[in-house]
Amino acid sequence: MTGDSSPTTDHEHFTNIWRNYSSSGQWLHNCNGYRKLCDPNTDVPVVWLHGIPGSVLSSYIIERLREIPQFTVGWFYCRFGNKEKNTLLAVTRGILAQLLRGNDRLRPLMLKARQETDAAKLVSTDLAQELMRQCLEELQKSCVVIDGLDECDREERKKTMAIYTKLVKQLCNNLPTSVRVLFVSTDENDIRIHFTKAELIHLTAADNYVEMRDYARTWSKKIQELHQLSHQETEAMTLDVLRRANGMYLFCYLVLNNLLGQLTREDLDRELQPDNLPNGLGDAYVIRPIQFVL
Numbered sequence: 001m002t003g004d005s006s007p008t009t010d011h012e013h014f015t016n017i018w019r020n021y022s023s024s025g026q027w028l029h030n031c032n033g034y035r036k037l038c039d040p041n042t043d044v045p046v047v048w049l050h051g052i053p054g055s056v057l058s059s060y061i062i063e064r065l066r067e068i069p070q071f072t073v074g075w076f077y078c079r080f081g082n083k084e085k086n087t088l089l090a091v092t093r094g095i096l097a098q099l100l101r102g103n104d105r106l107r108p109l110m111l112k113a114r115q116e117t118d119a120a121k122l123v124s125t126d127l128a129q130e131l132m133r134q135c136l137e138e139l140q141k142s143c144v145v146i147d148g149l150d151e152c153d154r155e156e157r158k159k160t161m162a163i164y165t166k167l168v169k170q171l172c173n174n175l176p177t178s179v180r181v182l183f184v185s186t187d188e189n190d191i192r193i194h195f196t197k198a199e200l201i202h203l204t205a206a207d208n209y210v211e212m213r214d215y216a217r218t219w220s221k222k223i224q225e226l227h228q229l230s231h232q233e234t235e236a237m238t239l240d241v242l243r244r245a246n247g248m249y250l251f252c253y254l255v256l257n258n259l260l261g262q263l264t265r266e267d268l269d270r271e272l273q274p275d276n277l278p279n280g281l282g283d284a285y286v287i288r289p290i291q292f293v294l
Contacts, residue, residue, distance in 0.1 A: 007094045010077040014059035017253050021215050025060035027208060033201040034061070040070040040141055043176040045168040048195040049184045051203030054250035054281045058147035058184045070141045074098045078148035086152040088159045092128040095144055099135050106135060129163060136171055136179045144168075149185035157185075161194045205247030212252055216242055219256040227265045237272060244279060254284040 018024040028034045036044045049057065058075070065073045074095035079085035085094075100106050136142050144164065149157050164181045171179045183198075185191050216238050224234040237259070245251040255278060262268040270276060278284040 007076050007098060011059055011062060011075060014056045014077075014250075015063060017056050017249065018060060018211075018215070021211065021218070024211050024215075025057065025064070025208075026211065028057075028061070028201075031201055033199045036199055037061070037143070037180065037182060037201075038064060038068060040068060041177055043172065044199050045172045045180050046165050046195065046198040047180065047182045047201065048191070048198045049182060049201040049203065050187045050191070051207075052205060052247040053150075053186050054248035056249045056253075057203060057208075058145055058182075061182065062145055065143050065145070072099060072103070072139045072142045073145065074142070075145040075147065078146065078151045080148075080151035087156045088163060089125045089128055091146055091160055092125070092132050095146075096128065096132055096135060099139065099142070103139075105138060129167070133167055133171075136167070140175060140178050142179045144179070144181045145184070146181065147184040149183050149191060150188050154190060158190065158194075161191070165194070203247070208247060208249065209242075212245065212247070212249060213238075213242060215249070216245075216252055216256060219252075219260060223256070223260050223268070226260070227262075227268050240272075240277065244277060248281055251278070251281050251284045254278075254281075258284075 033047055033049075036042045037047050049061075058077070062073060062075050065071055075098070076091045076094040077085070078091065084090055136144075146160065146164070149160065152160060161183065164183075168179050168181050183191075183195070220234050220238040220241075223229065223237070224231075229237070241252060241255050241259075244255070259268060259271055262271055278286070
């Protein structure tokens with residue numbers, strides 16, 4: 001992802017990966033934690049979704065939350081190694097920008113932010129946190145989604161978890177169903193310890209296998225038609241990509257995009273060699289950087 005992309009742009013990129021596939025995210029509807037998250041009348045201040053990296057599941061959940069009339073939704077996608085995307089201040093600024101934009105009820109807060117900051121850009125963590133508190137308090141029914149918490153440095157994610165957990169619980173003491181925050185990350189020890197009392201959603205490779213299989217077969221069909229592959233060759237390619245993906249939707253997307261982009265059958269055969277196919281999300285980014293394919 002390019003460094004200057006906004007939370008909205010990030011979200012559009014990930015949403016476009018699964019939007020045209022009807023089976024996307026359907027397994028979630030059988031998950032108790034997800035049902036609680038999406039019920040405006042439940043008291044569930046903190047939810048932690050953990051499991052497989054590169055699942056693009058956050059974008060699906062955000063879209064479902066936005067369909068609920070009672071909720072105002074703000075989100076942020078953290079990025080490893082990018083100071084504009086992996087600090088508490090960056091997270092808070094990004095979410096505030098979404099919540100304040102186009103909301104008449106929050107216009108006084110937006111004017112205050114512009115008056116108290118340099119060129120309307122929040123540079124103070126304390127001020128940003130106070131504006132977030134006022135913003136969520138005014139909205140009453142809201143949901144914040146912070147994706148990729150594990151991509152923040154340990155100290156920054158510690159602060160982010162502590163601040164947002166404390167904030168939503170304080171607000172919920174006055175109005176139990178007012179606000180909630182969804183954290184999404186891999187299962188890191190320090191994060192797991194912090195969320196021992198949170199509502200949990202656990203993602204495994206088996207949970208989204210059916211939707212990933214349908215997704216991979218759709219792309220494999222395009223590759224088959226382009227390079228005149230046999231049914232057996234196509235099925236072998238599909239199964240190999242799914243096996244290597246191990247539940248990572250984004251991996252599947254990057255690898256299949258790369259295969260579809262091969263100009264000749266010879267190029268395709270070379271990419272399909274076992275030593276050339278990626279074995280992890282990092283390898284998949286190397287062969288097909290996401291900013292080039294979205």
